[in-house]
Amino acid sequence: MHTAVPDGAGHFRFRFDAGVGLRFAxxxxxxxxxxxxxxxxxxxxxxxxxxxxDLLARSTVDAML
Incomplete structure (x- = not known):
């Protein structure tokens, strides 16, 4: 209900801001x-x-812990 929506062609697509990954590109x-x-x-x-x-490095998690 929150992460996928119908695409109009009988399938589903992810529901998210497509620009969210641009900063990481x-x-x-x-x-x-x-x-x-x-x-x-x-x-x-x-x-x-x-x-x-590749968004959350293991070394970062180790530092957070």
């Missing part, structure tokens, strides 16, 4: 370190990342 010239902000979060947090994701 360009080279990152300046890395932003937000770990100092992350350290201020005091409530429990669930970290989800795909096994083959």
């Amino acid at each position: 360009l080279p990152i010239w300046l890395d932003v370190d937000l770990l100092h902000v992350w350290d201020k979060i005091e409530c429990p947090v669930l970290i989800l990342g795909g096994q083959h994701s």
Whole structure:
């Protein structure tokens, strides 16, 4: 209901902002370190990342933990 919608041809397509990946398609010239902000979060947090994701590096998850 929230992640897929009918495409009008009897199939489904993903429902998301197609531009969301554009930022990640360009080279990152300046890395932003937000770990100092992350350290201020005091409530429990669930970290989800795909096994083959290139959006959330294992080293970043290790630093977050």
